[in-house]
Amino acid sequence: MGAQTSITTSVYAGLADAPVIVTGGGGGIGAAFVEAFARQGAKVAFVDIDPDGSAKLAERLSDAAYRPIYRIFDLKHADGVPDLMADLISELGGLSVLVNNAGYDERHAIEDVTPKLWRDLLAVNLDHHFFCTQAAVPALAARGGSIVNMSSIAWRLGMGGMSAYVTAKAGIEGLTRGLARELGPKGIRVNCVLPGAVRTARQVEKWLTPEAEREISQGQSLVGWVHPEDVTGIVMFLASNDAKMITSQTFVVDGGWL
Numbered sequence: 001m002g003a004q005t006s007i008t009t010s011v012y013a014g015l016a017d018a019p020v021i022v023t024g025g026g027g028g029i030g031a032a033f034v035e036a037f038a039r040q041g042a043k044v045a046f047v048d049i050d051p052d053g054s055a056k057l058a059e060r061l062s063d064a065a066y067r068p069i070y071r072i073f074d075l076k077h078a079d080g081v082p083d084l085m086a087d088l089i090s091e092l093g094g095l096s097v098l099v100n101n102a103g104y105d106e107r108h109a110i111e112d113v114t115p116k117l118w119r120d121l122l123a124v125n126l127d128h129h130f131f132c133t134q135a136a137v138p139a140l141a142a143r144g145g146s147i148v149n150m151s152s153i154a155w156r157l158g159m160g161g162m163s164a165y166v167t168a169k170a171g172i173e174g175l176t177r178g179l180a181r182e183l184g185p186k187g188i189r190v191n192c193v194l195p196g197a198v199r200t201a202r203q204v205e206k207w208l209t210p211e212a213e214r215e216i217s218q219g220q221s222l223v224g225w226v227h228p229e230d231v232t233g234i235v236m237f238l239a240s241n242d243a244k245m246i247t248s249q250t251f252v253v254d255g256g257w258l
């Protein structure tokens, strides 16, 4: 499949100066979100466990209207999330957009999963979507806000070797619908994005073997790789006022694999 990249070209006036938090924003698709929001003129904060990737990203975006700020934090520690979010919201001066993006797609055979590993994998792939949202609700309600939850087509395809991950990703779609109903009256929209096989550094290093690449190219309707930049457009739109009556929805960015 030939290389094919794209950038978000639409500019949403309402995103300029908007305070935004992206979890897992120090690398992969999250870093593309941070960059896209920064290029919209938003005030972006991100959370990650990777100090090097986070520092490099903030440095690379130092010419943006607002240089992104970040905190190094392990989102598996739900008890620390309220303080983390309060700190970032205070630094940003409020919150309009929360992108719950951090995840960890480790593979595991069924027989190798201990109760502790199962808990850890759900903590890194599902729990913080809820706890970051919980901590953000008052600030989002004060302005009318947008939450985007990152799921995956992996659970819909029925991929094996990652039962905790696909369980979490299916849960995120359910969580999105429940939160959308509960938070709609507060003026907070909640939507969900399911990427397909996105060519991040981690995917290339760990999972994109020639065999996997063949499977992807046979699975997708469109020719070409899905790059992190290809997922940013839908997230900018959902964050913007153009989506003001869109909530409880799921959007797939997979080149037509389903």
Ligand SMILES: NC(=O)c1ccc[n+]([C@@H]2O[C@H](COP(=O)([O-])OP(=O)(O)OC[C@H]3O[C@@H](n4cnc5c(N)ncnc54)[C@H](O)[C@@H]3O)[C@@H](O)[C@H]2O)c1
Binding pocket: 023, 024, 025, 026, 027, 028, 029, 030, 047, 048, 049, 050, 053, 073, 074, 075, 076, 100, 101, 102, 103, 104, 105, 124, 150, 151, 152, 153, 154, 194, 195, 196, 197, 198, 199, 200, 201, 202, 203
């Ligand atoms: N890349 C894909 O093909 C793909 C496909 C479908 C869905 N997704 C979803 O998109 C989102 C982003 O995926 P990605 O491919 O960019 O992943 P990635 O592994 O490339 O990046 C994830 C980021 O989250 C950070 N992170 C991981 N664990 C963390 C923790 N405990 N606390 C704080 N930060 C943590 C990592 O350091 C990294 O910067 C995830 O929710 C993933 O499930 C990705």
